[in-house]
Amino acid sequence: MSHYYTFTADDAVAFARQFGGLADPSGLVAAREVGDGNLNLVFKIFDESGVSRLVVKQALPYVRCVGESWPLTLDRARLEAQTLIEHHRHSPAHTVKIRHFEPALAAMVMDDLSDHRIWRGELIAGRHYPRAAAQLGRYLADALFHTSDFFLHPHEKKRQVAAFTNPEMCEITEDLFFTDPYQEQERNSYPPQLEADAAALRDDLPLHQAVAGLKHRFLSGAEALLHGDIHSGSIFVAEGSLKAIDAEFGYYGPVGFDIGTAIGNLLLNYCGAPGQLGLREAAAAREQRLVDIQTLWHTFQTQFLSLAHEKTRDAALAVPGYAALFLASVWRDAVGFCGTELIRRSVGLSHVADIDTIADEEMRHACLRHAIALGRALVVLAPRIDSVEALIARVRQYG
Amino acid sequence: MSHYYTFTADDAVAFARQFGGLADPSGLVAAREVGDGNLNLVFKIFDESGVSRLVVKQALPYVRCVGESWPLTLDRARLEAQTLIEHHRHSPAHTVKIRHFEPALAAMVMDDLSDHRIWRGELIAGRHYPRAAAQLGRYLADALFHTSDFFLHPHEKKRQVAAFTNPEMCEITEDLFFTDPYQEQERNSYPPQLEADAAALRDDLPLHQAVAGLKHRFLSGAEALLHGDIHSGSIFVAEGSLKAIDAEFGYYGPVGFDIGTAIGNLLLNYCGAPGQLGLREAAAAREQRLVDIQTLWHTFQTQFLSLAHEKTRDAALAVPGYAALFLASVWRDAVGFCGTELIRRSVGLSHVADIDTIADEEMRHACLRHAIALGRALVVLAPRIDSVEALIARVRQYG
Numbered sequence: 001m002s003h004y005y006t007f008t009a010d011d012a013v014a015f016a017r018q019f020g021g022l023a024d025p026s027g028l029v030a031a032r033e034v035g036d037g038n039l040n041l042v043f044k045i046f047d048e049s050g051v052s053r054l055v056v057k058q059a060l061p062y063v064r065c066v067g068e069s070w071p072l073t074l075d076r077a078r079l080e081a082q083t084l085i086e087h088h089r090h091s092p093a094h095t096v097k098i099r100h101f102e103p104a105l106a107a108m109v110m111d112d113l114s115d116h117r118i119w120r121g122e123l124i125a126g127r128h129y130p131r132a133a134a135q136l137g138r139y140l141a142d143a144l145f146h147t148s149d150f151f152l153h154p155h156e157k158k159r160q161v162a163a164f165t166n167p168e169m170c171e172i173t174e175d176l177f178f179t180d181p182y183q184e185q186e187r188n189s190y191p192p193q194l195e196a197d198a199a200a201l202r203d204d205l206p207l208h209q210a211v212a213g214l215k216h217r218f219l220s221g222a223e224a225l226l227h228g229d230i231h232s233g234s235i236f237v238a239e240g241s242l243k244a245i246d247a248e249f250g251y252y253g254p255v256g257f258d259i260g261t262a263i264g265n266l267l268l269n270y271c272g273a274p275g276q277l278g279l280r281e282a283a284a285a286r287e288q289r290l291v292d293i294q295t296l297w298h299t300f301q302t303q304f305l306s307l308a309h310e311k312t313r314d315a316a317l318a319v320p321g322y323a324a325l326f327l328a329s330v331w332r333d334a335v336g337f338c339g340t341e342l343i344r345r346s347v348g349l350s351h352v353a354d355i356d357t358i359a360d361e362e363m364r365h366a367c368l369r370h371a372i373a374l375g376r377a378l379v380v381l382a383p384r385i386d387s388v389e390a391l392i393a394r395v396r397q398y399g
Numbered sequence: 400m401s402h403y404y405t406f407t408a409d410d411a412v413a414f415a416r417q418f419g420g421l422a423d424p425s426g427l428v429a430a431r432e433v434g435d436g437n438l439n440l441v442f443k444i445f446d447e448s449g450v451s452r453l454v455v456k457q458a459l460p461y462v463r464c465v466g467e468s469w470p471l472t473l474d475r476a477r478l479e480a481q482t483l484i485e486h487h488r489h490s491p492a493h494t495v496k497i498r499h500f501e502p503a504l505a506a507m508v509m510d511d512l513s514d515h516r517i518w519r520g521e522l523i524a525g526r527h528y529p530r531a532a533a534q535l536g537r538y539l540a541d542a543l544f545h546t547s548d549f550f551l552h553p554h555e556k557k558r559q560v561a562a563f564t565n566p567e568m569c570e571i572t573e574d575l576f577f578t579d580p581y582q583e584q585e586r587n588s589y590p591p592q593l594e595a596d597a598a599a600l601r602d603d604l605p606l607h608q609a610v611a612g613l614k615h616r617f618l619s620g621a622e623a624l625l626h627g628d629i630h631s632g633s634i635f636v637a638e639g640s641l642k643a644i645d646a647e648f649g650y651y652g653p654v655g656f657d658i659g660t661a662i663g664n665l666l667l668n669y670c671g672a673p674g675q676l677g678l679r680e681a682a683a684a685r686e687q688r689l690v691d692i693q694t695l696w697h698t699f700q701t702q703f704l705s706l707a708h709e710k711t712r713d714a715a716l717a718v719p720g721y722a723a724l725f726l727a728s729v730w731r732d733a734v735g736f737c738g739t740e741l742i743r744r745s746v747g748l749s750h751v752a753d754i755d756t757i758a759d760e761e762m763r764h765a766c767l768r769h770a771i772a773l774g775r776a777l778v779v780l781a782p783r784i785d786s787v788e789a790l791i792a793r794v795r796q797y798g
Contacts, residue, residue, distance in 0.1 A: 157618070158564045209721050209724060316581070319607040319608055
């Protein structure tokens with residue numbers, strides 16, 4: 001990484017001109033850093049009319065919010081770019097297009113999505129995108145099927161598993177999802193009023209045993225090339241359009257992890273809705289989230305089964321009925337992973353705006369408690385929640 | 400591999416002198432090729448007294464039995480040597496010691512085991528080694544625990560998964576275990592009298608679905624560094640001693656595969672015993688095999704749980720009770736994999752001497768049918784065979 005330097009706005013413009021693949025690169029004249037994360041620089045690149053034409057993203061060698069004290073591999077930029085390129089091959093409509101990646105600079109230039117908005121913000125504001133849930137299900141089916149053992153030759157699959165080995169980013173998930181929330185850990189973050197709820201999580205053997213099984217699946221279940229962080233904050237939406245971004249957690253893992261993370265963030269929105277919207281709007285938003293979850297899963301399932309029927313290359317996995325059996329195990333995994341997402345976003349390091357931006361403190365705490373209780377139930381009961389309808393029934397049961 | 404050449408006996412002696420680590424290397428004077436496989440040269444290296452002191456093994460770049468027509472990667476020698484070296488670190492008593500490995504020559508020098516015999520031959524002859532089953536269980540627990548997520552740091556585990564990627568040898572297993580026996584395939588091999596039995600295997604949807612699940616586990620379940628081929632023909636025994644050899648199929652896979660292969664070969668001996676021994680001896684051998692299987696599993700389980708209790712490094716997997724839950728899933732996998740071993744050794748390319756050397760044709764066919772029927776039952780019923788005692792009850796039920 002000896003050639004690495006941190007981009008200025010001018011560097012970002014030069015990079016976009018050189019690698020953006022535009023017919024009129026000299027028309028690119030300005031850049032503005034718009035990153036709200038703390039791991040990367042993100043520049044919008046504008047033309048003379050002030051129209052944003054491309055995005056340049058560069059990984060920083062440390063976590064920005066804590067200065068240079070927490071170094072983080074620049075190789076995550078390669079993993080992000082390669083994951084998005086691979087997913088784009090299989091789901092071009094729903095994956096941001098990476099136009100170029102430069103390893104030495106840990107930088108990539110990609111399509112501008114200024115006409116899109118981050119889904120999480122839209123969900124919080126109660127703005128509904130009627131096609132988003134189905135598009136997300138379609139994205140996950142297309143990306144995950146085509147990188148699974150159903151479709152890839154075993155040699156190619158093994159090559160890819162090795163190429164997408166992502167130890168540092170996976171370690172973040174391993175710790176933040178599956179370990180920290182269940183023990184005393186200074187990285188954990190929750191209001192003191194929730195101490196009893198957090199303490200109960202630390203003293204819950206059936207919960208810990210189920211979480212151990214999920215962590216073990218995360219560590220050892222190399223089923224498909226996951227996005228690895230597919231929450232509503234890494235999804236752009238517009239009228240009739242959905243695009244996945246931010247795949248630096250990409251690796252070969254259990255299919256249920258991506259499904260569970262996606263559903264978990266819809267449920268976090270469900271939990272937060274009463275604190276974000278008026279009474280009637282919140283009730284409507286909640287019903288819509290449950291419909292979204294049902295649509296997401298049914299679309300994923302239908303598309304995965306359809307691909308399995310048409311395109312499975314492995315003679316043994318192609319047997320009638322096997323893909324459906326596999327999806328039943330994916331579903332059980334997904335319910336468990338979904339539960340861990342609710343818990344880690346409530347008491348762990350990283351929270352979600354759906355709940356954290358609720359102004360009323362008591363309401364915010366009530367929403368956090370709701371997410372914790374629901375998350376705990378989903379993790380422990382996952383083996384008995386055998387359909388999306390059963391999941392929705394459980395969600396209603398927990399308020 | 401530009402420096403590769405096939406060893407003569409003299410080359411093998413020179414190699415052993417240079418790399419065998421003996422205090423008196425010049426005392427090594429002769430070599431005899433003793434390989435009975437078709438993939439490798441195996442030389443015993445003798446001193447002046449005619450005592451075998453070391454073994455030199457060299458991988459051939461093709462399968463010997465079919466001339467040079469079936470090329471096979473020389474890299475399998477690296478995988479064999481590294482798997483045995485890794486297993487030896489964790490189970491020195493029960494893994495042959497590799498003294499040196501030379502990548503360019505695909506050759507290794509290892510301890511001589513002339514005072515040992517291949518377990519399969521001893522089992523067939525009805526010679527009992529009272530400690531072998533427990534030692535095999537101990538070997539599997541020590542080797543598999545220490546290469547699993549319970550023990551390895553996630554970074555080290557991922558590095559190892561990549562280093563032990565073994566596409567060519569895994570492909571042989573993927574095809575021969577999980578695909579060929581269930582379809583028309585010219586590599587399959589069985590007497591014409593068994594055509595109806597073989598045809599039934601090709602037309603059995605519940606069997607195919609269960610086999611698909613097992614193949615998918617084999618393809619995607621990176622739980623531990625498996626031996627990958629731990630049948631009674633890759634195990635040396637002597638009075639009070641057991642040593643695993645021949646690990647060229649080593650890779651990170653599901654723990655239940657090694658357990659199931661080991662148990663499967665004891666059951667193949669069980670099936671063949673009536674054709675190899677007198678009535679009373681056969682009955683005694685069969686009872687002993689069932690005791691062996693029970694001993695193998697209970698020793699494996701006890702040792703794995705003990706290691707998990709003492710040495711688990713992952714905070715989440717260390718939770719009380721989780722290792723036992725994991726072993727319950729390993730057991731279910733093992734029963735299924737065991738069933739596939741019985742089937743593929745009866746109708747697939749590669750058979751076992753326990754049955755194939757039975758002189759009486761009708762008896763031989765009856766033993767093959769027994770193995771097929773038992774194998775089919777184990778694969779399909781695995782989710783309901785929840786203990787080694789339940790397995791033994793099923794075995795008795797099938798004669």
